[in-house]
Ligand SMILES: Cc1cc2nc3c(=O)[nH]c(=O)nc-3n(C[C@H](O)[C@H](O)[C@H](O)COP(=O)(O)OP(=O)(O)OC[C@H]3O[C@@H](n4cnc5c(N)ncnc54)[C@H](O)[C@@H]3O)c2cc1C
Ligand code: FES
């Protein structure tokens with residue numbers, strides 16, 4: 358096996374505390390040897406790549422009421438397990454924090470957004486992370502807790518370098534808050550990536566401006582992927598006291614382009630990134646001047662989630678005990694919380710009624726890029742290669758082998774009839790995502806099909822026939 362293919366990892370303990378206090382006590386005891394688990398879409402890859410040695414994982418998912426969005430007294434609050442899906446579904450964020458809604462919609466793919474959290478995005482602290490810019494422009498604050506007490510840190514003071522924050526090893530993030538955008542305030546987020554899904558930003562930007570009678574009284578511009586941390590551009594000051602005219606826009610965009618210190622990497626050269634800052638910012642400011650900042654928001658947001666309620670009952674057992682997952686309606690119990698992804702756990706433990714291993718869920722890339730491992734977790738399409746097996750404890754999983762409703766059988770027949778299967782390796786992932794898409798949306802346009810399946814890659818380039826398979830399958834009905 359080549360070094361890059363060796364993704365084995367293990368920790369000594371996997372804990373799912375029932376309260377924040379229990380989580381804080383564990384963090385205090387194990388400090389930098391422990392890591393908090395939210396969606397694990399960053400963390401699992403770091404474990405597999407041995408970026409940092411960790412003895413203990415502390416999964417917050419068994420603690421009640423840590424997700425969701427609230428607004429009171431003009432402040433919008435996100436819980437620490439609020440996913441990007443919950444953000445894009447939130448009317449509050451859409452109305453009072455549009456740049457964040459737009460940034461979350463740009464993260465990964467629908468499968469990734471069903472697991473990945475905003476707080477995980479903030480704490481990973483990559484300068485390419487989309488919601489950092491949105492929340493910086495929105496002047497957000499981060500609530501931190503430890504057994505020593507709580508503190509509030511402005512997001513603009515949170516970062517100290519590439520992937521570094523002011524958080525102490527015994528602290529965790531309990532909330533993110535930002536002032537709701539009022540009627541005189543507008544803002545937006547925009548991103549340039551190399552693909553329409555799963556694309557790390559080449560450059561992204563978020564702008565929030567306050568206007569009084571057309572004159573800007575306050576402006577915040579955050580730029581990502583152009584410096585060691587996401588930065589607030591001084592160029593924003595050049596807008597204050599002026600209206601948004603072609604002249605003030607071009608001046609601000611040029612100043613911002615001159616301010617950034619990007620690097621050249623596999624995605625773009627430094628010079629191209631600087632150029633992009635000017636172009637992207639100029640277009641965003643023109644869009645804000647025209648009041649068109651919401652125009653790109655989709656008529657129907659695709660989440661690949663069925664919207665139903667699913668009860669999850671984590672086992673109240675010891676930290677390293679076997680986990681129990683309901684797979685295609687059958688309980689499966691096996692160890693794995695300390696060393697496996699859900700994908701590997703399913704493929705090596707779940708069996709059909711006739712005793713065969715359920716290996717229909719495929720590993721295409723094992724790093725969230727291809728969608729081949731898509732399964733349904735509590736009715737949401739997720740990437741099994743990015744879910745920790747321990748985090749699936751107590752949840753319901755459907756794999757391709759369990760997709761046997763008449764509607765899903767019709768869908769699979771259409772894949773065959775339309776020639777949407779060539780080598781077939783990507784097919785289970787496409788069918789799982791397509792099934793979610795049809796359940797969620799009913800009748801679909803071709804654009805919605807392409808959008809909904811953008812997190813799935815087919816190496817045999819069968820996209821047109823895959824779209825055709827969905828277009829030609831009637832929705833609904835049971836026969
Ligand atoms: C294929 C792929 C595509 C991606 N595309 C994008 C993209 O387009 N844009 C983008 O910005 N990101 C992207 N990401 C990165 C990642 O998905 C996001 O950063 C995501 O929001 C992380 O959230 P999570 O819940 O999975 O975090 P986790 O992996 O669970 O945690 C990330 C870090 O935060 C820490 N942490 C989590 N919660 C807390 C807490 N409450 N207190 C203290 N520490 C905490 C963890 O210990 C860990 O260090 C992508 C990743 C993959 C694999
Ligand atoms: S996305 Fe999971 S295997 Fe490629």
Ligand code: FES
Pocket residue numbers: 777778779780781782783784814815816817818819
């Ligand atoms: S059919 Fe071969 S990868 Fe898609």
